[in-house]
Amino acid sequence: MLCLIFGGMKNFQDHFLLDDNVNFLNFGSFGACPKEIFEEYQQIQLQLEREPVKFITDTGMKLLENARRNLANYVACDPDDVVFVTNPSYAMNTVIRSLQLKEGDEVLTTNLEYGAMDRTWNYYCRQKGAKYVRSKISLPIIDKETFIADFWRGYTERTKVLFVSHITSATGLILPVEEIVAEAKRRGLLTIVDGAHVPGHISLDLNQLDADIYTGACHKWMMAPKGASFLHVKREHQKWIDPLVISWGYQSDFPSHSQFLDYHQTNGTRDFSAFLTVPKCIAFMEEHNWTDVSKSCKKMNLQVADELRTKFNITPISPVNEEWLGQLFSIPIHTSDPQVLYSHLVNEFGIQIPVTRNEDHIFIRYSVQTFNTHQNYEMLMDALMVLQRRGQLDFMG
Numbered sequence: 001m002l003c004l005i006f007g008g009m010k011n012f013q014d015h016f017l018l019d020d021n022v023n024f025l026n027f028g029s030f031g032a033c034p035k036e037i038f039e040e041y042q043q044i045q046l047q048l049e050r051e052p053v054k055f056i057t058d059t060g061m062k063l064l065e066n067a068r069r070n071l072a073n074y075v076a077c078d079p080d081d082v083v084f085v086t087n088p089s090y091a092m093n094t095v096i097r098s099l100q101l102k103e104g105d106e107v108l109t110t111n112l113e114y115g116a117m118d119r120t121w122n123y124y125c126r127q128k129g130a131k132y133v134r135s136k137i138s139l140p141i142i143d144k145e146t147f148i149a150d151f152w153r154g155y156t157e158r159t160k161v162l163f164v165s166h167i168t169s170a171t172g173l174i175l176p177v178e179e180i181v182a183e184a185k186r187r188g189l190l191t192i193v194d195g196a197h198v199p200g201h202i203s204l205d206l207n208q209l210d211a212d213i214y215t216g217a218c219h220k221w222m223m224a225p226k227g228a229s230f231l232h233v234k235r236e237h238q239k240w241i242d243p244l245v246i247s248w249g250y251q252s253d254f255p256s257h258s259q260f261l262d263y264h265q266t267n268g269t270r271d272f273s274a275f276l277t278v279p280k281c282i283a284f285m286e287e288h289n290w291t292d293v294s295k296s297c298k299k300m301n302l303q304v305a306d307e308l309r310t311k312f313n314i315t316p317i318s319p320v321n322e323e324w325l326g327q328l329f330s331i332p333i334h335t336s337d338p339q340v341l342y343s344h345l346v347n348e349f350g351i352q353i354p355v356t357r358n359e360d361h362i363f364i365r366y367s368v369q370t371f372n373t374h375q376n377y378e379m380l381m382d383a384l385m386v387l388q389r390r391g392q393l394d395f396m397g
C-alpha cells in the first residue's frame with residue numbers, strides 16, 4: 001500500500017491492519033490497532049500460553065504493574081488511583097452499583113450521553129429510587145457559556161452527582177468539562193466523567209481536571225487491542241467502591257498496599273494481555289510524534305467540515321473550531337431509516353461510517369485518523385450526493 005504524505009507528514013497507512021478495500025471513516029467506535037502494537041499483543045499472549053501459571057501469577061503481574069505506571073504517567077495521575085478494566089461500561093457499572101444514592105437523589109447529566117451509559121444510570125437509579133436528569137443542550141451549540149447555562153438548568157437541591165462525557169459519542173463534541181467539574185465541586189457534587197474518546201485524542205491531565213471519577217478507553221485513540229480501558233478514582237472515594245466481580249481480591253489473603261487495586265484488578269482468570277500493550281501504545285505514539293499527527297488530523301477535520309458545510313448547506317451542531325472538535329465530526333441529517341442508510345454507505349459505497357442517533361437527531365459521524373486522506377472524504381461527499389439525489393437522506397440547513 002502506498003504510504004501517502006500530506007502536509008509534510010507521513011500518514012502511517014502501512015502501519016495499520018485495516019482492509020484496503022474499505023474507506024474506513026469510523027476510527028471512533030473501536031479504534032484500530034497498528035501492526036507493531038498488535039504483534040506485541042500476540043507475543044504477550046504467546047508468553048502467557050507457554051507458561052500460564054508463571055505468567056498469570058508472576059510475570060504478567062509485574063507487566064501489569066508496569067503498564068499501570070505507564071498509563072498513569074500518560075494521563076497524569078497517581079498509579080495507585082487507576083486500574084485497568086475491559087471497557088468504560090465495566091468501569092461505570094462498578095462505580096454506579098456502589099454509589100449510595102437515596103430515594104429522591106438526582107444525577108445531573110446532558111441529553112448527549114452514550115446510550116450504554118444512559119441505560120446503566122437508568123437501571124441503577126430505578127433500583128435506588130433516584131432520578132437521572134438529562135439537561136437538554138440546545139443544538140446548534142452557540143458557545144461555551146450557553147452550553148454551560150443549558151447544563152445547569154437541570155440542577156436542583158436534590159442533585160448529588162454530576163455525570164458528563166468529555167467527548168460525546170453520537171455528536172462527536174468536546175465538552176467544557178473543566179468548567180463543569182469545577183462548578184460541580186463548588187456545589188459539593190460527586191463528579192464522574194466519561195472520557196471514553198479522550199486518551200490519545202485530546203490531551204488529558206487527570207490531576208488538573210480533578211474529577212472524582214474518570215473512565216477512558218485505551219482501545220480507541222490510544223490504539224490498544226480491544227478490551228483495554230481504565231477507571232480512575234480519587235483516593236478519598238476508593239473505599240466505597242466494591243468490586244463488580246467478587247473474587248480473590250476481596251478479603252484478600254495477601255492484601256497489597258491498596259484495597260482499590262486488590263478489589264478491581266483481581267477478578268478471576270482472564271486474558272489481560274490487552275492491558276499489557278499500553279506501554280507499547282504510548283511508546284508508539286511518542287516515537288511517531290502522535291501529538292503532531294493528531295494535530296494534522298484535527299486540521300483536516302475542520303477543513304472537511306467546512307467543505308461539507310458549503311457543499312450541502314449544512315448547519316453544524318457546534319462552532320467548527322478546535323474548542324469543540326477533535327478528530328470526529330457529526331453531520332446532522334434527515335433520513336427515514338438510519339439502518340438502511342448505513343448499509344448503503346457500507347455495502348454500496350464501501351464506506352465504513354456510523355449513522356448515529358441522539359434523541360430525534362440523526363448524524364453521519366466521520367473520524368479522521370492519520371491514514372485518512374482527503375480522497376476518503378471526497379468519496380464520502382460523492383456518496384452523500386448520490387443518496388441525497390435518490391431521496392435517501394437530506395441535510396439539516
Ligand SMILES: Cc1ncc(COP(=O)(O)O)c(C=O)c1O
Nearest residue numbers: 087088089114165168169194196
Ligand atoms: C461516550 C462514550 N462512552 C462510553 C463508551 C464505551 O462503551 P463500551 O463500554 O461499550 O466500550 C463509548 C464508546 O464508543 C462512548 O462513545
